[in-house]
Amino acid sequence: MSEQSTIFRETQQRIASWLHNCADQLTLSMSLGIFGDHSFARYIASELKQQGFNKITFISSNCSSSKLDDLPVIKPADEQLAALNAIFLGSMALPQSQQKILEDNGYNGAIFAVPDGQTMCTEPRFDPTDKHALAALKNKHKGETFFVIGNGPSINATPPEQLKDGIFMAGNGILLRTEFRPDYYFLIDSICVDAWQPIIESLTVPILAVSHLAERMQGINNTLFYPVSYQTELADLNPADTGFFSGNTIICPMILFATYMGAKRIVILGVDNNYSKLATKNYHFHKDYYKNTDLVIDESTGKNLELRQQTGILHAVRTAQSMGVEVVDATPVDNNLGLVKADYHQFI
Known part of the structure; x- marks a missing residue:
């Protein structure tokens, strides 16, 4: 059996x-309350249940169901919030934002957040990562130009x-x-696995997928899973x-993997990042x-999404540049990135 990644084991131990x-x-x-409805929040719930806590409620701004993993779900503004003795924050990346929402809704009970969550893996439940396969990608295309699409x-x-x-490099609906x-x-x-699984299964090119998709993608060949953390x-x-x-x-993992594989230059294409400015909903x-799926993003949500993606992409770009990689867009x-622009036609 190949050596496995340590980040999963370390995450489990720290949690x-x-x-x-x-x-x-x-x-x-x-x-007890758990703020969030994604994997980490649900993982906290399962661990607390194993410890004998059986009065657990999820708090979610987005979940459309009243039940999650057979536990009740309430909104942050629900009057039941005040009855919770303590709340665990289910975000590794932005616990401060979750705490502010709770405080804005009048909650003054105990609040717990995992320390340094941004350095942990977001999916401690799985460990499918093949460390040797990831190592084989290092500098595999040293000195080449990468297109991140x-x-x-x-x-x-x-x-x-x-x-x-x-x-x-490209992904999702490409x-x-x-x-x-x-x-x-x-x-x-x-959602991408759901939308395009038959085509994904037919691919002959290498597939790089985040670790939390491992169960969903069992049996799909050419797939290498890697852990995700919020460490930037x-x-x-x-x-x-x-x-x-x-x-x-x-776009972020593509930029990071291009750098890891030895890119001399990275050219970004198709990164519009202007959801709030589109006259149509395309x-x-x-x-x-x-x-x-009738996807409609209002202006406020669009601006928030633009800012979050801009922050993430620029973190990845700075990482690439710090390692000597030229990055052009x-x-x-206008995609709010402020990167050096290049003319697409010079690359065809």
């Missing part, structure tokens, strides 16, 4: 120690099919462009041991990007 310290301050009869509408004006030389296949295909969201200041790139952050967009290059729209 277990933190929860043990928290539990020492509580009694089993207390009513997003799914914004602008790639219809800068089609990746016309690119001739370089290493091509598979709808039937005449183009990247050299490396990336996945970070389960990386002194050294070692995806197996430190994880790569998602930055709320697949956020992607294909009008039916997500079938059966050939996206032909």
Whole structure:
């Protein structure tokens, strides 16, 4: 059996120690809340249940169901919030934001947040990472130009099919462009597996997917799973041991992997990042990007999403630049990144 990543084991140990310290301050009869409905929040709930706590409620601003994992779900503004004796923050990346929401809604009980969560893996439940396979990617394409290709509408004006030389990285719905296949295909969201699984299963190129998709992608060949953390200041790139952050967009891990693989230059395409400015609701290059999904982003949500993705992408860019990689942006729209612009036509 190949050596596995240490980040998962370290995450589990750190969470277990933190929860043990928290539990020492509580009694089993207390009513507990967990703010969040994603993997880490649900992991906290499962661990607390194993310790004997059975009065647990999820707090979620977005969950449309009244139950999650057979536990009740309430909104932050629900009057039941005040009855909770303590609340665990289910965000590793932004616990301060969650705490502010609770305080704004009048909660004044005990609040627990995992220390230094941004350095942990967001999926402690799985350990599928093959450390040796990740190590084999280091400097695999040393000195080459990488194209990091997003799914914004602008790639219809800068089609990746016309690119001739370089290493091509793309992900998610790029598979709808039937005449183009990247050299490396990336996945970070389960919705993408649901939308395009038959095409994903037919791919012959390497697939780089985040670890929390391991169960969903069992049996799909050519797939290498890597851990995700929210740690953005990386002194050294070692995806197996430190994880790569998602930055709320697949562009971030692509930039980091391009750097890890030895890129001399990275050219960004199709990263529009202007959800709040679009007159139409075509956020992607294909009008039916997500079938059966009426995706509508209001201006406020769009601005927030732009800022979060801008922050993540620029973190990844700074990491690449600190390691001597030139990064240019050939996206032909204003995408709030402020990167050096390049003309797409020089690459075809």
